[in-house]
Amino acid sequence: MAKYQPVIGLEIHAELKTKTKMFCACKNDPDERHPNVNICPICSGQPGTLPVINEEAVHKVIRVGLAVKSKISEITKWDRKNYFYPDLPKGYQISQYDEPICLGGILNIPGFEKNIKITRVHLEEDTGRLAHFGHIGHSLVDFNRAGVPLMELVTEPDLNSGDEASAFAQELQLLLRYLGVSDADMEKGQMRVEANLSLKVAGEKEFGVKVEIKNLNSFKAVRDAVNYEIKRQTALLESGKKVVQETRGWNETNGETVSQRIKEESHDYRYFPEPDLPPLKINFAVVEEFEKGLPELPADKRKRFKSEYKLTANQIDILIGDEKLAGFFENVVSESLSNIEPDMVEKEKQAIVNLAANYMLSDFLGLLNEASAEVDDTRIGAENFGEWIELIHKGAITSRAAKDILKEMWASGKDPSQIIEEKNLDQIEDAGAIEKIASKVIADNPKAAEDYKKGKETSLQFLVGAVMRESRGTARVEITVDILKKLLK
Secondary structure: OOOEEEEEEEEEEEEOOOOEOOOOOOEOOOOOOOOOOOOOOOOOOOOOOOOOOOHHHHHHHHHHHHHOOOEEOOEEOOEEEEOOOOOOOOOEEEEOOOOOOEEOOEEEEOOOOEEEEEEEEEEEEOOOEEEEEOOOOEEEEEOOOOOOEEEEEEEOOOEOOHHHHHHHHHHHHHHHHHHOOOOOOHHHOOEEEEEEEEEEEOOOOOOOOOEEEEEEOOHHHHHHHHHHHHHHHHHHHHOOOOOOOEEEEEEOOOOEEEEEEEOOOHHHHOOEEOOOOOOEEOOHHHHHHHHHOOOOOHHHHHHHHHHHHOOOHHHHHHHHOOHHHHHHHHHHHHHHHOOOOOOOOHHHHHHHHHHHHHHHHHHHHHHHHHHOOOHHHOOOOHHHHHHHHHHHHHOOOOHHHHHHHHHHHHHHOOOHHHHHHHHOOOOEOOHHHHHHHHHHHHHHOHHHHHHHHOOOHHHHHHHHHHHHHHOOOOEOHHHHHHHHHHHHO
């Protein structure tokens, strides 16, 4: 048993997807690349300006709280968090300290089947963005992001490894996307993770000295930074040295955390109630409506896909990971099963479901990735995809022809039956026609034919493939194999 046990809590920030910023009417546009376009006297910290609360942002944080089973506060207030940094125009951040919107909650980490307790979910405003130009010795400030609504979720110290921390962040990102409250794109800085980590002696209750790792901007960085810090602190303690309470950053290139500053405590920020904003009373009639309107969340969809479709854990993870893909899959299955015989046995139905999942997660997903497209961008509708799956299941087309048909469906948006008719891709079951093709293939490949006669079974597969190519994938495989064996005797 290890002498030290890691104790990890996370603070995760996510920019909310709202029309305007948190306390002003400036546009909230994360894709704006021209600096200092979406700014005004309020979000740029000009004297004499007054903030106004963004109702949409409050509603979105409430929805997150309901999804993680938080208690929604009846009264919540705003506080000033004072610190000075070039990208903080007011010299303070409007945040929530002791009376956040959401208290408590829980989120399960899939794969670990571990419930992580949530301390709070609160709302604040984001800072601006610094751009460093080392070659000219200057740093410039872009205030487009300053004042954007920023949700912060804080967990209890219930995590014990980098893998758990990364998995929690991924599940939260998925939840935020299902709720439609944030795109949570880590590459764009829309979601950032900070890890608070300490080591305690195994079996004891007292935690060790806490170190914060700031601004982790990928799931890999979360995992690697936490695992590195566990090793670093363990080595210090085992050598008789002390861990210093500090803030550290993650150096991706060197694969190590680096000291940035001595860790601040809450009193260092000189929190006090925001004088320009009154306490906010939550309308619980609205909260009840939000609770009724919550979508099927990832954890619930995961359970349903397992019981209803009997897919593998990996298949479910990929489908659930993209809400649109999961919806498309369900529509395809519904279309594929809509014309089946009423007395079709469950085994046959499951075979169709498996076909839909396998082709969607291989060929179809491959086409999406190749084109960097979303499900909504494709010309292939669920009805046509379902018909295509039916044709494969019935043996009306071979797997080889199916791939060609799918590519044509992708390119043209035509239904599979039309493509089959236009390109003569119906499966050939006429033994005479297949024998004619097989005889030509044997004549063109005498060495492979001789090798098979000498006992080399792989040569038969080569000849079958040659027949498939010659017939453009339309020759029925079972008949082809029987005919080749007969001809090679």
